[in-house]
Amino acid sequence: MEGRKKIIKMESPSENDSVRQEDELVVKFKSELNELMPILFRVAYSMTRNYHDAEDLVQETILLAFRAFDKFDGRYFKAWIFTIMKNANMKRGRKKRPELLRDGDLSQVAQEFSSKSTETAAEDSLFVQAVRSAMNTLPHAMKVVIQFVDMDGLTYDETAAALNIPVGTVMSRLHRGRNRIKNNLINKGIGTKG
Amino acid sequence: MSKLIQKISEMNECQKVSKKLQSYLDSELTPELAVRVSKHLDLCLKCGMKYESYSRIKKALATAAIAESDSNERQLAVERLRRFAINISLPEKE
Ligand SMILES: [Zn+2]
Numbered sequence: 001m002e003g004r005k006k007i008i009k010m011e012s013p014s015e016n017d018s019v020r021q022e023d024e025l026v027v028k029f030k031s032e033l034n035e036l037m038p039i040l041f042r043v044a045y046s047m048t049r050n051y052h053d054a055e056d057l058v059q060e061t062i063l064l065a066f067r068a069f070d071k072f073d074g075r076y077f078k079a080w081i082f083t084i085m086k087n088a089n090m091k092r093g094r095k096k097r098p099e100l101l102r103d104g105d106l107s108q109v110a111q112e113f114s115s116k117s118t119e120t121a122a123e124d125s126l127f128v129q130a131v132r133s134a135m136n137t138l139p140h141a142m143k144v145v146i147q148f149v150d151m152d153g154l155t156y157d158e159t160a161a162a163l164n165i166p167v168g169t170v171m172s173r174l175h176r177g178r179n180r181i182k183n184n185l186i187n188k189g190i191g192t193k194g
Numbered sequence: 195m196s197k198l199i200q201k202i203s204e205m206n207e208c209q210k211v212s213k214k215l216q217s218y219l220d221s222e223l224t225p226e227l228a229v230r231v232s233k234h235l236d237l238c239l240k241c242g243m244k245y246e247s248y249s250r251i252k253k254a255l256a257t258a259a260i261a262e263s264d265s266n267e268r269q270l271a272v273e274r275l276r277r278f279a280i281n282i283s284l285p286e287k288e
Binding site: 058150 | 282
């Protein structure tokens with residue numbers, strides 16, 4: 001790894017035919033990055049709640065990741081890059097975190113499902129809305145963990161890395177949060193069984 | 195007597211499994227524990243219903259996530275970022 005300058009250079013697509021001798025790690029890195037991009041964007045969006053800022057944050061994360069590339073050992077890619085993103089986001093000074101769910105989101109979800117015509121679909125849609133609004137009543141710290149695990153499909157370890165908190169904290173927030181959602185639904189008389 | 199002991203051990207198992215249900219749902223248990231929870235869920239209606247509740251909540255949130263991530267704007271951003279990442283290059287070793 002020594003002798004490699006930590007300078008980032010942009011390549012125009014036309015230069016692609018002069019294939020660079022990228023070592024295996026770079027190839028692995030790029031392919032993992034490519035695959036992870038939708039999730040990276042979603043995680044960035046959950047941090048910024050704004051498409052433009054989320055795109056900026058992912059871009060910055062990619063640049064930082066490339067600069068720190070010699071510290072990447074090829075393992076725990078997600079945990080590594082989420083840590084970079086989390087730090088980048090903190091540096092951007094985005095302390096303000098708007099609510100995860102605004103009213104508009106709910107109607108969007110409702111609209112999405114209104115095209116389905118069966119009664120089951122309508123019931124499902126109502127249930128989804130109920131769960132979402134129950135989630136909205138949770139403290140922010142709980143909401144974010146549930147968002148990462150249940151909506152973004154991250155593991156406990158990945159969530160811990162993205163939020164820079166211990167795995168035990170991820171578990172307790174997630175499990176307590178889901179229990180609150182469950183109780184909220186029961187209190188509203190919305191069955192959670194079957 | 196043996197029936198009572200069996201009842202107590204079943205209750206203990208319910209308590210233990212109850213604490214592991216959400217980790218089981220998230221596929222975060224060791225294989226040994228997962229088998230133990232799975233076997234209990236086959237037999238115990240109470241724990242099974244509890245598990246079903248968590249599972250429905252998780253599925254509902256996944257559904258909401260898909261609905262919210264379908265936006266064109268989001269997909270375009272992801273594609274732009276992919277191109278950005280592919281075109282970045284480390285300088286050749288000298
Ligand atoms: Zn049980």
